[in-house]
Amino acid sequence: xxxxxxxxxxxxxxxxxxxxxxxxxxxxxxxxxxxxxxxxxxxxxxxxxxxxxxxxxxxxxxxxxxxxxxxxxxxxxxxxxxxxxxxxxxxxxxxxxxxxxxxxxxxxxxxxxxxxxxxxxxxxxxxxxxxxxxxxxxxxxxxxxxxxxxxxxxxxxxxxxxxxxxxxxxxxxxxxxxxxxxxxxxxxxxxxxxxxxxxxxxxxxxxxxxxxxxxxxxxxxxxxxxxxxxxxxxxxxxxxxxxxxxxxxxxxxxxxxxxxxxxxxxxxxxxxxxxxxxxxxxxxxxxxxxxxxxxxxxxxxxxxxxxxxx
Numbered sequence: 001x002x003x004x005x006x007x008x009x010x011x012x013x014x015x016x017x018x019x020x021x022x023x024x025x026x027x028x029x030x031x032x033x034x035x036x037x038x039x040x041x042x043x044x045x046x047x048x049x050x051x052x053x054x055x056x057x058x059x060x061x062x063x064x065x066x067x068x069x070x071x072x073x074x075x076x077x078x079x080x081x082x083x084x085x086x087x088x089x090x091x092x093x094x095x096x097x098x099x100x101x102x103x104x105x106x107x108x109x110x111x112x113x114x115x116x117x118x119x120x121x122x123x124x125x126x127x128x129x130x131x132x133x134x135x136x137x138x139x140x141x142x143x144x145x146x147x148x149x150x151x152x153x154x155x156x157x158x159x160x161x162x163x164x165x166x167x168x169x170x171x172x173x174x175x176x177x178x179x180x181x182x183x184x185x186x187x188x189x190x191x192x193x194x195x196x197x198x199x200x201x202x203x204x205x206x207x208x209x210x211x212x213x214x215x216x217x218x219x220x221x222x223x224x225x226x227x228x229x230x231x232x233x234x235x236x237x238x239x240x241x242x243x244x245x246x247x248x249x250x251x252x253x254x255x256x257x258x259x260x261x262x263x264x265x266x267x268x269x270x271x272x273x274x275x276x277x278x279x280x281x282x283x284x285x286x287x288x289x290x291x292x293x294x295x296x297x298x299x300x301x302x303x304x305x306x307x308x309x310x
Contacts, residue, residue, distance in 0.1 A: 001098060003105040004085040010109025011116070015144045018047070018117040023138050026128065036132050037277055040125050041307055047118035054111040062104045065092055069108055117143040122304070126285060127151045130160045152288070165285060214283045215244040216263040221298055223264060232294050239292055277306050 022043055029039045058066040068075075068088045076083040085105075092101060120143045121128075127150075131137050140156055151157055210218070222240055225232055268276045280303040287296055 001102070003089050003101060004082060006102055006105040007081075007085065007109040007112075010106040011113040012144065014110040014113030015117050018114065018121075019141060019143050022121070022128075022143075023141055026132055027138065030132055030135055036129050037274075037281075037307070039132075040128070044118070044122060044307075047114065047121060051111070051114045051118055054107065054114055058104075058107055058111060061107075062096075065089070065104055066108070120145060120147070123147065124151050126281070126288075127154075127157050129281070130157065130164055133164055134160055136160075161285065161288065210243060210283070210286060213263065213268075213279065214286070215246070217267055217279070217283065218295065219244055219264045220267040221295055225294075230294075236292050236294055239290060240295065243290075273306065273309065277303065280306065 025043065026039065029036075065088075069084060072080040072084040072088075075088075089101070089105070096104070124143075124145075128141060131141060137156065137160065140151075142151070145151060218240060222237075224230075268279060271279065280299060284296065284299050284303065287299070
């Protein structure tokens with residue numbers, strides 16, 4: 001009996017089932033103009049609840065098999081799933097009839113499929129939100145992807161983001177020019193045009209993409225890195241400085257602007273929860289194209305924390 005095949009079929013079926021349920025719920029909510037953040041929180045909770053139910057069933061019905069299944073990564077050097085079904089699972093044929101083992105393999109697949117879908121749902125919420133906002137490309141929504149191949153890195157998401165945020169269209173060209181300007185050896189060469197030149201030539205910079213509150217929040221995070229002694233690459237540090245240059249230039253002394261000073265010091269702690277969530281979602285979307293792995297990871301973690309709060 002090929003128990004691994006039963007497991008894999010169940011794994012795929014569960015993911016397909018969850019995808020269908022999510023898209024059905026999203027389309028209904030879109031027609032009723034529901035808040036996406038509330039909807040995504042509801043879906044995430046439903047997935048966690050379903051995962052708990054499947055896990056509890058396995059613990060109650062097949063405790064020893066399930067324990068061995070969970071330890072497969074520690075037990076085997078590689079090819080963990082095949083090793084489990086080749087060496088461990090057959091040992092239970094003397095204790096369980098074939099029909100029971102078939103059911104167990106199917107439940108293991110459903111549990112892992114649900115776990116995989118739940119993790120990928122949380123890590124690709126912005127992709128689904130963009131589909132929701134644009135009300136298109138529902139058929140491209142998948143949850144069976146490898147975590148290293150997140151749809152947030154796809155060409156489709158890039159195109160949808162440009163449609164959702166048309167002001168981002170010139171952003172790709174901006175960054176290359178910015179970095180060239182930062183590392184130019186001729187210190188006397190003008191890197192950034194003055195305000196008059198910018199207006200006359202209609203030249204945009206990456207910092208034009210962010211509003212004042214967003215720039216101040218980025219500086220708030222940079223301040224936290226400094227206080228905690230966190231590592232951040234020089235290239236990312238320079239990109240952050242350029243994104244916030246209009247706030248921190250000589251004409252914008254934050255020490256003389258108490259509200260701005262407090263925002264750098266305290267972040268968005270005094271903002272209502274819904275506003276904090278919206279602000280984080282917006283700034284994450286705007287920074288998506290930039291190579292800012294450290295700060296984007298921090299922003300995503302802050303968003304997850306906010307979403308978990310009651």
